[in-house]
């Protein structure tokens with residue numbers, strides 16, 4: 001084979017490999033992005049944590065107060081994510097009346113409230129553990145999303 005043809009093959013090969021590497025890298029970053037945008041995943045270990053507070057009248061009354069003070073501005077009176085602040089946010093606020101709330105354990109919701117996800121603040125330091133369980137009891141009852 002002549003030198004020119006060999007060189008042409010070499011260039012073609014190198015260009016193809018670089019091309020494939022670029023394609024692989026970009027498709028990988030796209031799927032990573034989709035993952036972080038779609039589900040908000042909670043580790044199974046965290047999701048298994050049991051709500052220690054029974055949803056009695058006292059807990060529901062406390063939960064309601066906390067909800068009105070800390071959550072209503074974004075999540076709204078109806079729990080559908082239509083609070084007065086919601087339209088200012090860069091993201092849609094979750095809908096507590098959506099059946100997907102029922103599919104989540106109290107432990108999973110507890111973890112989400114504790115850690116938050118921008119623009120929602122994490123409440124681990126803003127509320128006590130008990131207060132976070134009370135607000136879960138309240139959300140389940142008020143927005144008709146009892147645990148499955």
Ligand code: HEC
Pocket residue numbers: 040066067070071072073074075085089091092093094095100101109112113117118119120121123135
């Ligand atoms: C500043 C606005 C804001 C406040 C205040 C806020 N949230 Fe959120 N919340 C959001 C947004 C936005 C999302 C969606 C976040 C996402 O999907 O990344 C969300 C998501 C959630 C979710 C997950 C819903 C799902 O479908 O999995 C729960 C549970 C939740 N919030 C509970 C609360 C509770 C309880 C409070 C009050 C203690 C609260 N939030 C306060 C904005 C807020």
